[in-house]
Amino acid sequence: xxxxxxxxxxxxxxxxxxxxxxxxxxxxxxxxxxxxxxxxxxxxxxxxxxxxxxxxxxxxxxxxxxxxxxxxxxxxxxxxxxxxxxxxxxxxxxxxxxxxxxxxxxxxxxxxxxxxxxxxxxxxxxxxxxxxxxxxxxxxxxxxxxxxxxxxxxxxxxxxxxxxxxxxxxxxxxxxxxxxxxxxxxxxxxxxxxxxxxxxxxxxxxxxxxxxxxxxxxxxxxxxxxxxxxxxxxxxxxxxxxxxxxxxxxxxxxxxxxxxxxxxxxxxxxxxxxxxxxxxxxxxxxxxxxxxxxxxxxxxxxxxxxxxxxxxxxxxxxxxxxxxxxxxxxxxxxxxxxxxxxxxxxxxxxxxxxxxxxxxxxxxxxxxxxxxxxxxxxxxxxxxxxxxxxxxxxxxxxxxxxxxxxxxxxxxxxxxxxxxxxxxxxxxxxxxxxxxxxxxxxxxxx
Numbered sequence: 386x387x388x389x390x391x392x393x394x395x396x397x398x399x400x401x402x403x404x405x406x407x408x409x410x411x412x413x414x415x416x417x418x419x420x421x422x423x424x425x426x427x428x429x430x431x432x433x434x435x436x437x438x439x440x441x442x443x444x445x446x447x448x449x450x451x452x453x454x455x456x457x458x459x460x461x462x463x464x465x466x467x468x469x470x471x472x473x474x475x476x477x478x479x480x481x482x483x484x485x486x487x488x489x490x491x492x493x494x495x496x497x498x499x500x501x502x503x504x505x506x507x508x509x510x511x512x513x514x515x516x517x518x519x520x521x522x523x524x525x526x527x528x529x530x531x532x533x534x535x536x537x538x539x540x541x542x543x544x545x546x547x548x549x550x551x552x553x554x555x556x557x558x559x560x561x562x563x564x565x566x567x568x569x570x571x572x573x574x575x576x577x578x579x580x581x582x583x584x585x586x587x588x589x590x591x592x593x594x595x596x597x598x599x600x601x602x603x604x605x606x607x608x609x610x611x612x613x614x615x616x617x618x619x620x621x622x623x624x625x626x627x628x629x630x631x632x633x634x635x636x637x638x639x640x641x642x643x644x645x646x647x648x649x650x651x652x653x654x655x656x657x658x659x660x661x662x663x664x665x666x667x668x669x670x671x672x673x674x675x676x677x678x679x680x681x682x683x684x685x686x687x688x689x690x691x692x693x694x695x696x697x698x699x700x701x702x703x704x705x706x707x708x709x710x711x712x713x714x715x716x717x718x719x720x721x722x723x724x725x726x727x728x729x730x731x732x733x734x735x736x737x738x739x740x741x742x743x744x745x746x747x748x749x750x751x752x753x754x755x756x757x758x759x760x761x762x763x764x765x766x767x768x769x770x771x772x773x774x775x776x777x778x779x780x781x782x783x784x785x786x787x788x789x790x791x792x793x794x795x796x797x798x799x800x801x802x803x804x805x806x807x808x809x810x811x812x813x814x815x816x817x818x819x820x821x822x823x824x825x826x827x828x829x830x831x
Contacts, residue, residue, distance in 0.1 A: 412489040412499060417507065420483070422476040423450070432456040433473045435503070440480050441517070453485060453501040463506035478518065480510040516621055519628040520655040526630055527659065532637050534659035540641060545610035545677045547576050549603060551596045554581035558615040558645070558667040565671035574678055575610075578603055584616045589626035597635035604640060611674055614656065615645040615667035627654035636660070645670025788813035792820060 420437040428434045437451045460473060484505035527534065548566070552559045559579075569575045580599050583592040600612050614636070626632055627646065633655045636642055644660035645667040657663040664670040789798040792809035804810075808823045 412487055415484060415486050415504065417482065417484045419480065420451075421478065421480050423478075425473050425477055428454060430457070432460070435473075435476065451499070451501060453483075453503050455503045459503065460506070463503075476509065478515050482507040516625055516628050516652065516654070519625070520653075520658070523628055523630045523633050523655040524658055527634065527637065532634075534637050536661060538640075538642075539661035542610045542641070542677055542681075544681050545575060545674060547578065547603070547607040547609050548674055549578045549580060549600050549609055549612040551580045551582050551593075551600070551612065551614045552667070553584060553616060557617040561617075561667045562613060562615055562645070562671040565668060565675055569675065569678055575674070576607075578607075578609075584626060585619075585623045590629045590632050593626060593632045594635045597632075597639055600639050609640060610677070611641045611643055612639050613643050613645060613667075613670050613674070614660070615670055616647070617667065618647040618651050621652055624652070624654050627656040629655075632656070633659055643670045643673055 418437075419440045421440050422435055423438045424436040426434045426436075433455050435453050435455055437453060439449065455473065483503050484507065485501045486504045487499060487501045490500040550559070550562055550566075552562065563577075566575065566577055570577045580596045582596040583589050600609070603609055624646065636656055637659050641662075642660040643662045643664065644654075644657050645664045646654060646657060647666070651665075653663070662670075662673060664673060790796065790811045790813065791798060792811050798804065798810065804823050806823060806825045810821045810823065812819045812821055
């Protein structure tokens, strides 16, 4: 059918044979596809039927399927061309790149269908995809169980302290991780708990499951910051235990699981998918922990800087307050000192005056050599003060004592009760001074 016929309106009535003829023309062609071989069935003696599926198995929906015919004679030629001595049955679960010739064929009793024939085999993967199939089965099963896993389970650690390493006791993975983390461990920044496990062989699943159970115990005791599962690169078959359901299910219970499996080009495992972080190498997994520790140090430096700034600000404010209080106290102290100095000056003036009077009295006593005695019970005599009148005029004279001072101290005796037995005194009169001593007299009343 030509383009004019194909351009006819969709509502135009046409014969079924015309439609099938048009479809045959549209489906006829050659295509290069990448796929995986699901099954291989003998087709008589002249070839095999290959059921092709997706090259990368996925977990969503019903995957597409296409059955193709591979002629025995053609396969021999393809085998020689790619240098592989393969039996067709060995293609199962391997990826292949083939060129197909497609067309529409009428299947009696089952309607029309697409038929395809392999015209060229371009490449065949050396390793089967059994591991990837097992990986998808494991992940689908975990999803059906409602288990949480993957990057969404990562919890950023503010202060990573306890870290677990699951690795082979003797291997490059342990050496690579310890090369990065040992300085942190020696400086007391982290504590590295080592759990040795087997990653290959018949005991690998049991060994890894026990290792993850041990991690759970350590987490209950210490509160782990991260768990590293590390192994070096190797053949794809060596990673089968990391796709097994029992192993991966146990790993989903581990907090902050970091997978560092293999090297560049190593296929991703189910453990990579359930891990909170998946790194391409053991060294990269260890560097992730190191960055967490360094980030903690940066946060600590910033916190200390903020604390120092706040402390300096608080100290400055407190210093200003203390300085103001000190200045106020200093001013008050200066006032007190000035008042005290004034009082001491007044006392000094009186002391000088008394000293002069004492000296005069002593000189007068030595000149006269007189001694007087008074009775303690005698009524006190009013003493005239000095300087009561004007400075230019003498005070009015009145009979009696003018001033009484202690001979030994020169202090003025102002009250009768200040007198003591045998106390030496000077009696200062306006016209002279006499030395006396207090003699106690006992008076008996009838």
